[in-house]
Amino acid sequence: DAGVTQSPTHLIKTRGQQVTLRCSPKSGHDTVSWYQQALGQGPQFIFQYYEEEERQRGNFPDRFSGHQFPNYSSELNVNALLLGDSALYLCASSLGDRGTLSGANVLTFGAGSRLTVL
Amino acid sequence: LAKTTQPVSMDSYEGQEVNITCSHNNIATNDYITWYQQFPSQGPRFIIQGYKTKVTNEVASLFIPADRKSSTLSLPRVSLSDTAVYYCLVGRLFSGGYNKLIFGAGTRLAVHP
Numbered sequence: 001d002a003g004v005t006q007s008p009t010h011l012i013k014t015r016g017q018q019v020t021l022r023c024s025p026k027s028g029h030d031t032v033s034w035y036q037q038a039l040g041q042g043p044q045f046i047f048q049y050y051e052e053e054e055r056q057r058g059n060f061p062d063r064f065s066g067h068q069f070p071n072y073s074s075e076l077n078v079n080a081l082l083l084g085d086s087a088l089y090l091c092a093s094s095l096g097d098r099g100t101l102s103g104a105n106v107l108t109f110g111a112g113s114r115l116t117v118l
Numbered sequence: 119l120a121k122t123t124q125p126v127s128m129d130s131y132e133g134q135e136v137n138i139t140c141s142h143n144n145i146a147t148n149d150y151i152t153w154y155q156q157f158p159s160q161g162p163r164f165i166i167q168g169y170k171t172k173v174t175n176e177v178a179s180l181f182i183p184a185d186r187k188s189s190t191l192s193l194p195r196v197s198l199s200d201t202a203v204y205y206c207l208v209g210r211l212f213s214g215g216y217n218k219l220i221f222g223a224g225t226r227l228a229v230h231p
Contacts, residue, residue, distance in 0.1 A: 004161070033218070033219075035221070041223065042203075042205060042221035042222050042223050042224050043162065043221045044221070045218065045219070045220055045221070048218055056218045088159070090161045090162075092161070092162075105150075105209060105211075106152070106164045106167065107154075107162070107164065107219060108164070109160075109161025109162050109163070110161055111159075111160055111161055112159070112160070112161055114159075
């Protein structure tokens, strides 16, 4: 059973460019969350997708956008890249919470996409 | 969601039991506690979660007192491979289909020979 798959694993961009990161969730999961993790810090919540809609969003500018496809896979797009966008971008999938502590709300993370902006 | 506070770092030795305590004073009735482990250049990995009292799995135990304002992750007989960052998070049980977890800075555990 494949876990969460992210691509690419590493990429280098220059300031002002745009980037698209991709995520395939764990089999059976229907919810995808994206996190940004700068070096030495904890993951910062960007947004979460469920039923192809952005359900919740963290404190990130509109330059960060996303999409969820009918097969539950997801993309994270970042426009007008800044040096400060250099980070590890993590995708996490889960089975949307159903109001019970049954393990359905456990996040499974991918290995991340390391973005370097020069 | 309740803010969590945990030690920035801890040191231990192989074979010892490690207890990491997390404070979440403003936890709500429908909030639960969950812990994740993260190694360098990897995504966090789920360890354990609970709502009250004690939960135990093959990896760790989670102790939650009656007032639920804190929780303690217990790692029995740690090894060098347990050196990692440990995150305590509070999540909310929704009736809908989504969940949101906010990570703090975590506790950096260093296990020494």
